[in-house]
Each structure stands twice: as structure tokens, then as C-alpha cells.
Amino acid sequence: MLIHDMNAQECRDLLARLGVGRLACARDNQPYIIPVYFAYEPDRLYGFATIGRKIDWMRSNPLVCVEADEVRTHFEWQSVIVLGRYEEYTDTPEYKEPRMKAQSLMERRYLWWQTAYAANQVRSNRGQATPVFYCVHIEEITGHRASPDPTEIAAGFTSPSHMTE
Numbered sequence: 001m002l003i004h005d006m007n008a009q010e011c012r013d014l015l016a017r018l019g020v021g022r023l024a025c026a027r028d029n030q031p032y033i034i035p036v037y038f039a040y041e042p043d044r045l046y047g048f049a050t051i052g053r054k055i056d057w058m059r060s061n062p063l064v065c066v067e068a069d070e071v072r073t074h075f076e077w078q079s080v081i082v083l084g085r086y087e088e089y090t091d092t093p094e095y096k097e098p099r100m101k102a103q104s105l106m107e108r109r110y111l112w113w114q115t116a117y118a119a120n121q122v123r124s125n126r127g128q129a130t131p132v133f134y135c136v137h138i139e140e141i142t143g144h145r146a147s148p149d150p151t152e153i154a155a156g157f158t159s160p161s162h163m164t165e
């Protein structure tokens with residue numbers, strides 16, 4: 001297997017295409033990671049949630065990490081890691097425009113709001129679900145792409161019977 005660095009544009013293209021990944025945050029030295037949808041625009045990711053653990057944690061420590069990947073086979077995959085900073089778009093006049101921008105981008109995905117609201121069903125302290133628009137400012141981005149090496153191709157490891165789709 002050969003692994004190559006992806007350039008910044010390739011990383012951005014992957015984020016824009018996938019729209020789903022894992023968001024990691026941390027509090028008191030304890031990491032926490034959850035799958036989330038996001039909308040990409042240069043230098044930021046937009047997300048929508050309802051108040052729960054991840055929002056509480058990101059409010060107390062805005063440093064986050066997002067990982068997104070596309071695995072075609074054991075030998076062919078791409079993975080992007082973002083280090084970034086959480087910013088909440090509160091329902092106040094100063095954030096009116098960023099909230100509208102975030103919503104307009106997220107609306108491209110059908111039922112973009114549903115998962116965030118559904119998450120409230122399993123909360124032990126559930127009351128009314130409070131919606132939260134947020135953004136992750138991208139401060140560092142790296143990407144790796146894997147492809148089969150010549151010996152793996154010659155040995156037939158990349159033929160369909162050896163694939164782990």
C-alpha cells in the first residue's frame with residue numbers, strides 16, 4: 001500500500017463531497033467523538049445540533065478535531081483531518097447573517113435538521129430540544145490517500161475477490 005499526502009484543495013474537495021464525518025472534542029482531558037453531518041465552505045464547516053454533551057463540551061473547550069474519510073477498498077481510501085475551533089452562532093442579531101448562510105448550505109442535504117432533533121429523544125434530561133447552529137473554523141487540514149502498490153497489483157490483491165468493500 002502506498003500512502004500519499006493530499007494537497008489542501010484535494011482535502012477541501014473531499015470535505016465538500018462527503019458532508020459527514022466525526023467530530024471530536026475534549027473536556028477535563030477526556031476526549032469525546034461523535035458522527036455528524038456538516039456543510040463545507042472554504043475555511044469552515046457548518047453544523048447543526050441540539051444542546052447535549054458535545055455542545056456543552058465545545059462551549060467549555062472550543063478546540064476540536066474533525067475526521068472524514070472515504071474507504072473504497074482496503075487499498076484505496078482517503079482521509080482528512082481538520083484541527084479547528086468551535087464557534088456557536090447564537091440566535092442574536094450579530095449572528096443573523098452567519099446563521100442564514102449556514103442554514104442555506106446545510107439545506108442542500110435533505111432533512112438536514114432531523115438527526116439533531118431526533119438526538120433529543122434519548123437524552124435522560126430531555127425537555128424541549130434547543131437548536132444550535134455552529135461553525136468549526138479550520139485552522140489546520142491534512143489528508144492522506146492510499147492506493148495499492150505495484151506488488152499488490154501484480155499479486156492480484158486488488159482483484160474483486162480480495163476487496164473488502
Ligand SMILES: Cc1cc2nc3c(=O)[nH]c(=O)nc-3n(C[C@H](O)[C@H](O)[C@H](O)COP(=O)(O)OP(=O)(O)OC[C@H]3O[C@@H](n4cnc5c(N)ncnc54)[C@H](O)[C@@H]3O)c2cc1C
Pocket residue numbers: 020034035036037038047048049050051052053054055115116117119120122123
Ligand atoms: C451519520 C450521522 C450523522 C449525524 N449527524 C448529526 C448532526 O448533524 N447533528 C447532530 O446533532 N447529531 C448528529 N448525529 C447524531 C450524533 O452522532 C449524536 O448522537 C447526537 O448529536 C447526540 O450527541 P450529544 O453529544 O448531544 O449526546 P447527548 O444527547 O448529550 O447524549 C450523551 C450520551 O449519549 C451517548 N451518545 C451520544 N451520541 C451517540 C452516538 N452517536 N453513538 C453512541 N452513543 C452516543 C454519549 O456517549 C453519552 O453517553 C449524527 C449521527 C450519525 C450516525
